[in-house]
Amino acid sequence: MNTKILTKISFYLLLVLLVVSCNSDDDETIFDETPSKRIDSRISELKNLLLASSEGYRTVYFPNNEKYGGFTFFMKFKSDGTVEMRSDVDAETSVTTGAYEVGLGSTIELTFSTRNQIHKLSDSNIQGLIGTGYEGNSNFQYISNEDGKITFKEPRHNAILVFEPVANQDNWAQVDESLAMRQNLVPTATTSVFQQFIVKTPSGQTNYNLNYDGLRFYAGPRNQAVGGVVSEINFGIAYTPQGLIVNPPIELDGVTYETFTYDAAQNIFVSKIGDNEASFGFNDAPAFITDDYKDLGSSFGGFVYRVSEGVNPLTSAGFDAIIAQVNTNIAGFGITFNTLEMYFEPNASGQVRFWINTPNTGNIWSSFFFELELKEEKMFLTYVGPGNANGTFLEDELQPLLDFLLSTDGIYFETKGSFSTSTTSYSNTSGTFTSAQNPSQRVYGFLF
């Protein structure tokens, strides 16, 4: 009996379902036009938009914000299929002209179809970036238009580009200003070798070493708290006439920093958000000092800097200037500076002896005695006097180098992995010594 009722109910239910499922919804119109017409109209929409701004567009393109900074482009599209461009990618900022096309790729795309400024970012032949360049692209997918601002997406690295209409062609000259702004983070012979990223909040201050890469325009600030906890932020930099913008934006404790203004008086870039402030630039000291200095005289018996072993950018222009001065002083004797050797283990009278080689055809070694003290997380040297006849003879000429070693504020020491220069690599650990009195002076060499 029960089965019969159930069967009946099921039957009617099925019937009802069958009937309602046949409910037609075919007459609902989702699109008014055929796909090909819609594609065509979207193509003309973008073409018209590109021509709409008579003075052109400005955009900042970060080709890959996990590796590189960004660049500013000004573009003026013309109805004959050409586009004029200026950019701050390199020193050749003048206007170039190439072709562009709007068409259907994986979606509606803008393609810069013959060479122009933007292709400097996909040039694989940039020294230091061989094979990749800045990983730029030539085609950009059209996403949206908002009050004349056109948004594109670059398909390889998902970079977002916003083309903003420019009011006046005079603005195009901004590429020279943003290019000049770049120089404010480039080390010179007189700037400190230390660059810090500093965040100030109502609850305190945190200092990071900036770790800025001037080729990639990329920074990876690192902070090492007392407990040994390392935190790292990464961002690309695009320079502007007023300062710079970072991408991805920096998010710290719920505060987002994106636009930084250059403060010429302090030579730093600053971003203020309410009571919070982030800034970066040159500083007199590193953000944190490692325990490496404790190994001087124990794990490391000595250090060698030898000019003939090639160049490493960790030897600063400020230190090169010291060597240049020494060479001028000793030029009259027909000799040039080649080697500085430091030995950190004291002799019986508690002194250490450093050697300087200024060869002509043969080696000419001068030696000097110091008292060495490790304190305040630095190395302090006190001069005792020359250690041999050459030392006595050349003491005055070598004074610039002795002054570096006798920094009244001590010398920072840090290890830097295995030794490598433009021409040489050793498995020895390398290290740097930086004058705390004049932090533009830093020397890189190997330890043993």
Place this chain on the structure above:
Amino acid sequence: MKKIIYLITVLSCFLIVISCNSDDGVEASQIDTSTPQLSELDVWLRDNFVKPYNIEIQYKWNENEVDLNRYLYPPTETNVKPLLEVVLAVWVDPYTQLGGKDFIKTISPRQFTLVGGFNFNPSGTITLGLAEAGTKITLFNVDQLDLSDLALTRRYFQTIQHEYAHILNQTKPFDPAYGEINPENYTAQWFNRSIAEARELGYITDYASSSESEDFAEMIATMLTTSKTEFDAIVNGITSTEAQGIIRQKEQMVVSYFNTEFGIDLYKLQEIVNQNTLDIIN
């Protein structure tokens, strides 16, 4: 039963007839088929490559035509025509002169893709050109070409001669005996060898020591980017007499391949290509 079949037949006929009820006629295509905007260069390309030889020159950027893993860019528009004029002079004209006016039209790549920048391989080497399936040649470094520099220009056009040799081989295979002359030193790590080292082993260039097909193409390309005197000087400059003999043997095989398969005197071709190249540089 017959009635049922009859009914079904009538019903089917009826259905077929009403299904033919007229719809709207076929309208014009909705796809935009109008001629794209042609620049002066585009017109020149149509007149000099598309019409006479059925070769498409692709100088505008199309990401689907290149390796997506490489960072490349399109050539500067003004560099395209000077390059192609040289292509005509050192490749199309000499072959046409000796092989007949339809030679290039019959056996040729259907498409040239031009790329402005360097194509770096993971090994650090640079690829100057690529031939794919005998139908397409991609030329890189178009923006770096300096037509006043003989060595550079020759190195560049060695790419075209080399890739075209592959296309000829794909049409008429060469004698497999060629690959048995000295196969022992073919290596995929050819780039670790200098050109001089390769020559002492009996290969005309370092790249020739990578495989027999590259060896064959390099022999042709080297002969077509040197004069006979220069080529002889290269061979006579090799220290190993055994290597000299090997290269002379390969030279004979390449010459006879051109003669039997295409009726072309390779030495005559070498002379014309060389003369045309010198005319351009000067």
